[in-house]
Amino acid sequence: MSTVLQPGPARRKAARIAVLSGIASVAVALAGCGDSGTPDASQPTPEASAGPSAAAAELVVQDPWVKAADDGMTAVFGVLVNDTTADVTITSVTTDISPVELHEMAMSDGAMVMREKDGGIVVPAGGSHTLEPGGDHIMLMDIARPVQPGDEIALTLTFADGATSEFTAVAKPFAGAEESYDPSTEMDHG
Template identity: 70%
Template sequence: MATAVQAGSVRKKARRLAVLSGFAGVVVALAGCGGDGSSTAESTPSDSPAAQESAGLVIEDPWVKAADEGMTAAFGVLVNDTDADITITAVETEISPIELHEMAMQDGTMVMREKDGGITVPAGGSHTLEPGGDHIMLMDIAEAVQPGDELTFTMTFADGGTYEFSAVAKPFVGAEESYDPGSDSDMDMDMDNG
């Protein structure tokens, strides 16, 4: 019950920030109209309201699966409080190349593969990144990701905007997933629940 109340509180705060972002966006746009035509956009830290506002999207409860080497993944709930769909086309972090992945049936087998076109979060809606579903795949970590470590990610949207967030590493056994190369970007996912 407390978790539902906390999640509701986070969503309310995110919605308030989205409303404020609309106002801030109008002020910034009007201020930019009188210039010499050059752009002086600057990035802002992810924990500042301006960063969240400019994105129009927030990620709730972000986390990364702890791993010693190889691949791992990041998860959370993407929340879009705007009136337009937002498509995430890329994600970056310092310790690994990243792909946006999905789980799908292919030739009677569940496979993990790169998600064509990115991940779209519907206007006024949410999209869950979770084990066994859509996720942010760290393809080859350069160093171990231990429980409690905090990784910083930067999302890039189809419109060129970006959003930075941090995710804490957690131990997660899940369904004992193992990833084996299938083809160029497809990977089979063997599930062992035993």
């Protein structure tokens, strides 16, 4: 003979309390996802999001590429796009294959020279800045291994406010502008 136990008043009350507690927990969790109108100290406010870190996070590197090279120096190019309302300054770049400097081409004593860019690279609010052969570029000073066409090089940008952003540049063969990144050429640091 089997006996079916029917819930008694104490069991029914305990079951209701458990169900109501579960519903209350879900309601509290969902309320945390909604906009209560009271700022949550752990979440950035719209004012905080509009600062330089937000601008740095929104910087996009379009069509990044690196000149293929067997050894020595090479450079990274592309277009830096800033769709925010604040200027963004890149102060340094790092990669695991080489020491890196931000460079520019400039006239010095009547000759075009490659030199480190003082103050970094500023990408204007709502604008862009092109990194190109014969102009501003990211200089890989002494590559630890050959960079062959198709290789992907990971780089990390550091901004004036300390924020960072990563991107990958694909290696391409390039002979245009007939630049040499050999320190013994006329395009040496000025």
